[in-house]
Amino acid sequence: MPMPFRDATPPADRRRLLARTAICGALSVLPGIVHALPVGGLPEVGAGGVLPTITSTAGRTDITLGGPRTVLNWSSFNVKPDETVSFNFGDRSWAVLNRITGLQQSKIEGTIEGKVGGQYGGNIWFASSNGIIFGKGARVDAGSLLVGIGITDTANFLNPASNAFAFNGSDNLPGAKIMVLSNARLTAHGGMVALMGPSVVTRANAQVTAIDGSVVYGSAKSFQIRLAPGTAGDFDLVDFIVPDASGGADGGVAIDLGGSTRANAVFLAAVNNSGIGSAVINLEGLVTAQAAKADGGDIVLSGGGGIVNRLPGPALTGASATDVYLNKATASRDIRIDNAGRTFRRPWVRPPEELEDPPTIAQDEDCNLLPRGCDDDGSNGNGFGFAPLEPSAQDADIVASLFDPTAISSLSAGRDATIAATASIELGRVNAARDIAITGGDIKANGLIAGGGLNVASTKGEIVLAAAGVMGDGVISAKTDARIESMTAPKALTVTSGRDISVGDGTGSASGAITLSAPQNVTVNLASGRIDTVTAGGVVNLRGAADVGTITAPRVLGLASSIRIGTVTTQGDLYLIASSGDATVGTATAGDDIYLRATNGVASLTTATITGAGADTVGVSFAGNPDTAGNGRVVQVESTNLDARLGLGSGRVTGATVVTVLAGQDAAVEVLTPTPGAFSVTAARDATVRAPTVTLDSVSAGRDLSVGSTTGDFTLTNALTAVRNVSVSAAGALTVADVRADSGSVSLTGATVTAGNVSASEDLTLRALSGGVTTASYTTGRDLIVQGSSLSLGSAIGAVPRDLSITSNGNFTSTSPLSAGRNLILDVSGKATLGATTATNSIRILAGDLDLTGTLTAPTAQIESRGGAMRVGGAADGGSGFVFDNTDFGQLRVSGVTRFYAGSATGSARGDLTLQALAINPANTPSVSFLVGSGNVANVQGTVAPTASGGILRIGDATDLSWRPGSILVSGSLGAATFTNNGASYTGIRAFDEVRLAARQDILFGSPRFISLIQGTAIADIDIAKGLPAGVVPVGDEVGKVFVATGRLEVSADGKAVQQNTALPGSGGTAGLYFTGAFTPALIIDPPRLVELWGAIAGSDGRVTTGAAAGSGISFTVVDTNGQPTTRPDGASYRFNACDVGTTNCPVISAPVSGGSSVSGDMNSGVLTARDLLGDDAEAGIEALSSESLASPPVLLGIAEPPTDEIITDPVVTGTGSEEIWRKRRQTK
Structure with missing residues (x-):
């Protein structure tokens, strides 16, 4: 049925001059006439085929094809919303090329379908030198769909053996493009959807789908494609090739995808030959590649080149740049982007001329349907027959997203993500289950998460990453600077730069095995986490919560909230200042000074080494720097209000001329080497110093003071004073000046002890482990504990307010009275000879022998034989061992229990007890106990009475x-x-x-x-x-x-x-x-x-x-x-x-x-x-x-029954009821 001709040309179309080089002499003005349903249909059939049958009824055209390849030449191809064009194929491998020869845009607003035996199938192709528009609500369903702008060789197409096809766009009308408007649906059932031309545009809510095949978006003026038929006959892409840069498109928009794309694989390629600027590839809509076949699951984008064997082809020499704008893309296998230009992490903000849709068929037929009616001269349009411009809510949202930090692109790959660009790359979030590889001029990304390896390299500028996570090995290499906020790398991540590296902005974190290396400076400013290794050619600057395993740099400056460093080496000064937490360093090596300070935290340094290689100057100027020029080689550990620690029992200080430890609470110095240079310790509370050999200039403690040498002598010529306790010890000889504890105790311990005036308001302990104790004088407010082979305390031992403990490695003789306000303990390796001895509570004496020349008075007394065997009583006969004769016993005045141990009550010595004639006065010793070990014997040989x-x-x-x-x-x-x-x-x-x-x-x-x-x-x-x-x-x-x-x-x-x-x-x-x-x-x-x-x-x-x-x-x-x-x-x-x-x-x-x-x-x-x-x-x-x-009754003993002949019975009358009972007893014979 012939198509009706309508000579009603809209005013807008009458004004359009569609010039083409080949026909410019024949046509000057061509009115825009729009026909419903396709017009023409002159067929060409390949060898062995028959002509198709075309039938048209109201609103429907049915085309039954007669061969594997058919070309239909249409003068126009338009389908209204209520119209359908149906292609019936004899096999899924059959293809039809709809060659549109008219100069009008083709507008498909209705339905196009391809079927094989009632099921969607067959390959429907369109070729035109003008634009092809799939209008709002359009539906296309076929085995595969190919739309190309350009002229293709029909003879080559008609050859069933041909799978490679060329499209020549030299005669394309200006502005020709492919558009898929909102709510249009292009669906390939088994094969591919290919949209190729100078410009390809899909609007929001448009859908392009090829579940079992590929979707191809190609932007070029002239191009070649190579296809591969599948097992069912459906075509799929192998190559999209632009022969050279001259075949590139010359428009500003190459590919603009506002709608969604879903396919087995998605390919995008654009070659720009505008020569005046970059072309746009905009992936605003969701792009999904879900593998349905073994070769599926990939998203491949090539900017500046084509597609070769389903991979990005090389960029063409002379091609202009393309700008890629990313949004949402998901691939079940790989994402591969190669771009000759820039890459952005947000959708493209369309200029006004790109916002509006072209007029519909109805608007072309009736100018009154245009937004401004028939008076609209199109001056407000884009010059290519598009409707006047109107605001776009969608693009308004895009503009708003520019100010929303969360509105960024998201790329997700089930395997690898590979992104390369000749210019800058901006990415949102990229997630890959395996590897991520990114190469660009400079690189910015919100997040890179790789389940395998990570390789990021900039070829011209910096790398800026908000977050990077890699489960395998990772490498980030910046041509200039590298700036990264957060990192996670359980295995390994190495960051290098050509200039500086900055990690964190005060809120980031880092974890895993991370290495930073920069020829200039490195700044670490993290809220949490740890960096393994930092190497810099300039300054290492620590901020935030700094936690680094190893640092090597000419200069190191830490002005952080908290600092933790394992090992740090610098040629100059080391300044580490923690403002609100701990400052902790394991091993520090510096050329000049080491300053470690913590405010509201603990300052701790294990090992410090000063090499002397640095100048004795101020390395870095900052507010509050404690360093001054010419102050020597300084090690200073300071906590303003908590503890300060140096050495920690395993460290040492080497090369320093001045060592200072300052603590707001406790100061602890425990080093393995002698203290070097001028050494001073100041603590607001307790101070502890331990070293093999200690030389102190000054030490001060607000409460307790503990100082000692661990292997050698200890000498201090200055007085020691503490508010509370003082403890000084030495493995060798201990020599100190005056020692005073105003509100506590004093303890001096060494191989020998030599001291000046020693005064303790509470307890005083003087222990010489192998020699004597010598003091100029002593004063104790409570207990006195003395040990030594000889005791010279400046005066006789006077009355002690509480406990008195004396330990002697040899004999001990006291001619003056010994008196304790509570307990008296005497431990003598040899013989103890005591005059009057008194204790308010108890007396304990452990000695090799004991003589009492005066009375011993106490509520309880305990006398022990150090050697074990003990003889008590008898006369003094000069015998060896422990002999406590009757005269000695008579000196005892013990109101409670007096205990004698043949051995040590707290040691292992045991021996026999021998008691000879002993007179015990119950008034003086009312209770006497002799204790003997279980393996020994107590012998009472004399009268003990x-x-x-x-x-x-x-x-x-x-x-x-x-x-x-x-x-x-x-x-x-x-x-x-x-x-x-x-x-x-x-x-x-x-x-x-x-x-x-x-x-x-x-x-x-x-x-x-x-x-x-x-x-x-x-x-x-x-x-x-x-x-x-x-x-x-x-x-x-x-x-x-x-x-x-x-x-x-x-x-x-x-x-x-x-x-x-x-x-x-x-x-x-x-x-x-x-x-x-x-x-x-x-x-x-x-x-x-x-x-x-x-x-x-x-x-x-x-x-x-x-x-x-x-x-x-x-x-x-x-x-x-x-x-x-x-x-x-x-x-x-x-x-x-x-x-x-x-x-x-x-x-x-x-x-x-x-x-x-x-x-x-x-x-x-x-x-x-x-x-x-x-x-x-x-x-x-x-x-x-x-x-x-x-208590009653009495114990009943089991007594054997006497023999019968010895039994007599006696009557007994009880006192309670005069009952008579009988008692048996043995008869006395």
Whole structure:
């Protein structure tokens, strides 16, 4: 059906002169006539094909193609919004070239479709020498779509074997372009979309899609393309080639993408030949390359060259520059940008002539639809038939974004991002899962994040980065300066420059392994983070929170909030000032001075070395610089209000002539080398100085002062003064002048100690570890602790307000009184000879030997034998070892407990105890304890007795096994009594209130012969009543011997407690142990396996009970190791006077009593509820075991049933109800 002809030319079109060189002689004016639906359609068919069928109905043209390649020559090709042009292909590989020969723009506002068997397919191409406009709402769906501005060889196209095509734009009309307006949709189903011409423009909300193929945007006047058919027959791009620069476009806009693009791969190429300026490539709309095929996922942009084998081609010689404007682009594989020109990180701000759309078909047909009606002469247009200009809200937003720092481009690559430009490059954010490589004249970027490597290089100017992150190796190399705000590089990032490097602007951060190297200056100004290495040929300037591993530069200046440096080396001065935090340096090397200062932080320097290579001048001038010219080689560490530290125990100071440490609180100097030069320390609070050898000019502390040498001598000629404590120590000799602690203590320690006047308001400690102590004078307000082989304190040791401690490596003699307001401790390696000695609380003496020439007075006293073995009592015979004779003992005035240790209570020395004749005055020493180690023996060889009855005596500690001797052997006596009238009476009684004996194994009482006999006899073979073992009967002076005289006896042992019966053989008497009867129970058994004791009990009426009466009547209790009442252990045997204690089971023994009458003693036993401790005094001990403190009922002992023929029964009437019960007892035969 022929197309209707309409001769209604809009006024605007009538004024347009469309000049073309080839037809300028034939045409002068051509009216603009717009026809609906394509007009013409003269076909050309390739070999083997048939002519197509073209049918047109109202609003629709259907074209059925008859061969693989078909050319349709149209005089015009316009499609109104409600019209459709449908191409029906026999195969997806078939292609149709719509060659538009008219001089009008082609406007496609309706639908164009290509189908194969009812599905979208086939290849639809357009070629025109004028513009082709896809209007608002246009829809194109085909297998692939190619739109080219220029003339192409139809014969070449019609050859099915040809895949390379050339477009010649020499006859293009001026201003010819391809436009895709808002809401237009160009979709390739399987193949590509290619839009190629002098200028390609898509508007916002336009969509160009090729999910399984490529989208190609090409800007050139003349160009060649090479395609590759896919397996399904759809075409895709291989090359877009511009032969030379003359084929470039000459317009100002090459590619302007306001709409979105989505494809398997996206290619953009532009060659500019304007000769007067740069052409624009504007990627404002979202560009997405999502791989649908193996070769997909790439975005490739070539400015100044073409596309070669799907990669950027080389820039053409003579081509003009192109400016690339970036916005949003995402590639599942690579982003590759090569540009001969500049690259910007924001969309292009369109000039007014580029803002408006061309008139629609309806406006061309009816001038009244134009914005200004038919009177519009187009003077407000762009000269190429476009509608008058109107404001653009979209571009207004772009202009506004220029002032929004967050409105920047964002490029994201699933693999690599490679960007290269001959001029400057500005980027927003670039993220690549693998590598990023950027090369340009100068480079600016908001953020570069690479999952692999990072390589950024400027060829002409600077590099400026807001942030850079690289997980692999990174290199940033600037031709001039490098400025980076934040960096992250867990593996490695190296930044180099041709001039300066600046990192951070006070808010940035850095982390990882980062190296900076500049031939001139480096500035680090970070809010947080760390730089590994900084190397500069000029000045290193530290600002912000500076944390650097290693710095090397001729000059280093740090004026930062905080500073942390591992190692710093500079040829001149080193100035490091922290204004609001710590200033910390590990190792510092400088040519002249080192100044380290912290305000509101700690200043710390481990090692300082001054080489002397720098001039003694002020290196850098700044406000508050503490340096002055000609001040020597200075090391100064200062904290204005916190601590200052030098050395930290592992560092040293070398080459300095002046060392100063100033602290607002504590100052600590601990170095491994002798302190050099003039050395001074000042602390508002505490000061500590430690060095192998110390020479100090001055040291001052507002509170505590601690100074010392670690390997050598310490000498200080100036006085030391501290408000609180002073501590001075030396591994070698210590020599100081006057030392004073106004409100604290003084401690001087060295191999030898020599001091002037020493004064402490609290404690004074003078320790000479291998020599003597010498002071001009001393004063202590509280404790005095002195140690030395000799003591010369300027005067005798006077009364000490609190504790007095004296340690002597040799002998110690004090003829003048020693007095302590609290405790007195004396530790003497040799012999201690003491005059009057007094302490308000306690006295402890550890010595190799001890003589008391005056009284020793204290509430408690503890005397220890340094060598272990100890002899107490007897006469002074000049024997070796620790001998504390009876005269020495008589000097004791101890109101509480007096303890003697055969060894050191705090050391390992242990030895045997020997007690010889010893008179104990209970008024002077009411409680005496002898403690012996568990591997040693306590021997009582003489009479150890009170001067008058009373007092408590202990040997061994029942509660501490380590001070419980293996055995206690009593061949002398504990207490005194004379056995007369075969035990009927006792005279000369001087009994202890208590005797408590505790041994690990045995407690034996008897002559040496008896003890030796019992020691070698098994427990089962001991029965003194039966004369077993043979030889137990007393002989000679053994008869009548009394071994213990006491009110109460406790025997604690694991083995046996056995006593010799010293009564006259054959008399049937019992002797050896005398109980005064003053305490109940009289006998405490801490259960050994055997107890066999013999003796007598005095009654309250003065009568003495012996024999079976005493044996069955003695009061006793059995306790466990904790002192708690218990029953007799199975198999144990406890006998007194041959009676099982607590029973009347006794062998036949006569029981004479004083006055000649016979008395029987009923058992009166109770239960001991608690064992008194060594710390109890005598009165407390007696009270603890008084009858009032005993609990009922009595302990029931497991006693074997007597044989039947020995049992008699006695009726007993109880006192509560006159009930008659029966008691069985052993009959006495």
